[in-house]
Amino acid sequence: MGNADCLSRLPVEDKSSKANHGEVLMIEMASSQIVNAKDIAAATAKDPLLMKVTSWALRGWPPSMSRDDEAYAYHVRRNEITTLKGCLLWGNRTIVPSTCRKPILEALHSGHPGIVKMKALARGYFWWPKMDTEVENIVKTCAPCQQTRHEKAQAQPHIWETSKNPWSxxxxxxxxxxxxxxxxxxxxxxxxxxxxxxxxxxxxxxxxxxxxxxxxxxxxxxxxxxxxxxxxxxxxxxxxxxxxxxxxxxxxxxxxxxxxxxxxxxxxxxxxxxxxxxxxxxxxxxxxxxxxxxxxxxxxxxxxxxxxxxNRQLKTYFDKVHPHELSNVKDNPVVKQTFCDADLVWIRNYSTGPKWLKGRIYSRTGPVSYKVRLEDGRVIKRHLDQIRSRAVTEDLEMDSEEVDIGDRNNPDSTSGSTSVDESETNAADLGSTPPASKSPSPTAPASTLPPQTLAPNSPSGSVDRSTPIRQQTPRRSNRPRKVPEFYSSAGR
Structure with missing residues (x-):
């Protein structure tokens, strides 16, 4: 078994410089000089305004002070300002002299926390007049903060001007x-x-x-x-x-x-x-x-x-449910008569000849239909839309077309009779009684019955509908007819 190397038991001593513990503690807080309580006390003793504030805090404050005075911000807080080891305190917050404010603001802004967080952090430790304004200015002038900031809170929605008219x-x-x-x-x-x-x-x-x-x-x-x-x-x-x-x-x-x-x-x-x-x-x-x-x-x-x-409601299904929608119009509304009997009119002609023909109202056959006698003696039926009024003139052309009342009342007269145009008249009009017509003869009665043909065995006044209606031919002369004399004034 070999011997251990002696060098492995003797490590080389580290000759690198040891870090300053003060710098390590503040490396994240400031990139420049560090300010402590001793520096603030020394700066307070050299600041002319804070020297007066320190004297007032120890000996008493003036009873009043103008708002324009630079010490007015300290005067309104006079009951809360104290001194400790050469430093002025407002409550438990250190009053920072003007010469020490810049490094403190840089330390507060070192992490770019923003205006709100910088104010919250500063208010826990420091105070000086217009501190909030200086915090806002340092953030507003920081380029990284302005380039990366979030969108501001949404503004109140814009209210458009009220239109005065529809579709404007x-x-x-x-x-x-x-x-x-x-x-x-x-x-x-x-x-x-x-x-x-x-x-x-x-x-x-x-x-x-x-x-x-x-x-x-x-x-x-x-x-x-x-x-x-x-x-x-x-x-x-x-x-x-x-x-x-x-x-x-x-x-x-x-x-x-x-x-x-x-x-x-x-x-x-x-x-x-x-x-x-x-x-x-x-x-x-x-x-x-x-x-x-x-x-x-x-x-x-x-x-x-x-x-x-x-400016109205649209009609919907719900309107149909209400009873006021029920119609009050009668099923057969009465149409007012627009023409009277014997009125002079023009009627529409649908055969050869002029477009409008002269005539006279003979009788009314329905709510909107009439019989009209023409100049040639024909009686035709027309709708109200096919008739228009004719102005009265001085000529007596229509007088020659009048039916002699005496001849119309004479049932034995059959000569020169003309039948009604059957194509213009229907069977429902056979029982109607036409109105009386005027006659130039002074002896004509006030009203006459239309020419009719009675059945041989029918009672008086009853009409035989199986036989055609005969009409008396009008006289062609305008000469007054002589009244027949059946007796004389002498009694002969």
């Missing part, structure tokens, strides 16, 4: 693809009226096509608000806005909440589409969703979009 400011945005479809949404800021169009892509052409359809229905708006998507930043969309005199407002990039109304409607639409069962009619359900949005009161306005947009 519109918010637009694309949604999707969802279930393989892309949607173009338009929201009216005044009424919250929503329009949803299914488009092929998120291009400017699709956006312009949808907006043109809306403008044709509701008119041009004043302002359109959108995000910074390529469809809204293209020159084609800008030209469309300029040609229609519409102001286009774009939101801040990467800040969707600025266009919150459109984003909220996108979320509402997606939430509805997610609830649809599979294999359902997609477009039908989308139309129903938009209709329900139009009739439902909005949480912000308290009124439905349709009521604010059109």
């Amino acid at each position: 400011r519109l918010h637009v945005d694309f949604a999707g693809p969802f279930h393989g479809k892309i949607f173009f949404l338009t929201v009216d800021s005044y009424s919250k009226w929503l329009e949803v169009h299914i488009v092929k892509s998120t291009s400017s052409q699709c956006a312009i096509k949808s907006l043109r359809s809306l403008f044709a229905t509701h008119g041009l708006p004043d302002v359109i608000v959108s995000d910074n998507g390529t469809a809204f930043t293209s020159s084609e969309f800008d030209e469309f806005m300029t040609n229609n005199l519409i102001r286009h407002v774009r939101c801040a990039p990467f800040h969707p909440s600025s266009n919150g109304q459109a984003e909220r409607m996108v979320q509402t639409t997606k939430d509805f589409l997610k609830k649809l069962p599979p294999n359902s009619d997609f477009e039908l359900n989308l139309v129903r969703f938009v209709f329900n949005q139009h009739i439902t009161p909005h949480a912000t306005t308290g009124r439905s979009p349709a009521e604010l947009f059109f």
Whole structure:
């Protein structure tokens, strides 16, 4: 067994310099000189302002002091300021002289903790006037802190100006693809009226096509608000806005909440589409969703979009349930008579000749139908829409067309009779009694019955409907007819 090497039992002494324990303790706190209580006491004895504060703390404070005085911050804390071993204390916090503040701030900021943590750490040990402001300034001027800091807390949402009229400011945005479809949404800021169009892509052409359809229905708006998507930043969309005199407002990039109304409607639409069962009619359900949005009161306005947009409610199924929807109109409303018997009229001609023919109302056969006697003696039937009134003239052309009352009352007269145009008259009018007509003869009675043919064995006054009605031919002469004399005044 061999002997052990003596050198393995005698290790070489480490001649490297030993580290200073003070530097080791503060290496993470400061990169420059270290300040201790002895340095602060010496700096306090040399500071003119702190010398006066030390004297006041030992001998008494002035009763009052101006706000502009540099010692005013110490005066308001006079009941809490004490001295200990040459250092001034505010409570248990050391009052740091101006010459020692810079290294202390560097030590507080050595780990770049930020403004809030630096203030919290400093308030546990030190105090001097405007200490919080100096802590904020050292962080704000630190380049690494500003380059790597997080985004600040979200600001209060911007409240858009309230629109005064419907369709004045519109918010637009694309949604999707969802279930393989892309949607173009338009929201009216005044009424919250929503329009949803299914488009092929998120291009400017699709956006312009949808907006043109809306403008044709509701008119041009004043302002359109959108995000910074390529469809809204293209020159084609800008030209469309300029040609229609519409102001286009774009939101801040990467800040969707600025266009919150459109984003909220996108979320509402997606939430509805997610609830649809599979294999359902997609477009039908989308139309129903938009209709329900139009009739439902909005949480912000308290009124439905349709009521604010059109100033009326849209009629829905729920309105049909109320009894006030029952109609009060009668089944057969009475139509007022527009023409009286013997009125001068023009009637529409559907055969050869002039378009309108002269005539006179002969009788009324129904609510909107009349019989009219023409100049040639024919009696035809026309609807109210085919008759118009004729102005009265001085000529007596129609007098020659009058039926002689005496001949019409004579049932034996059969010569020159003319039958009513059977193509213009129906069998239901045979039992109607036409009104009386005027006669130029002074001896004509006030009213007469229409010419009828009685059956041989029928009672007096009864009409035989099996025989055609005969009509007396009007006289062709305007000469007054001589009244027959059956007796003389002399009694012969």
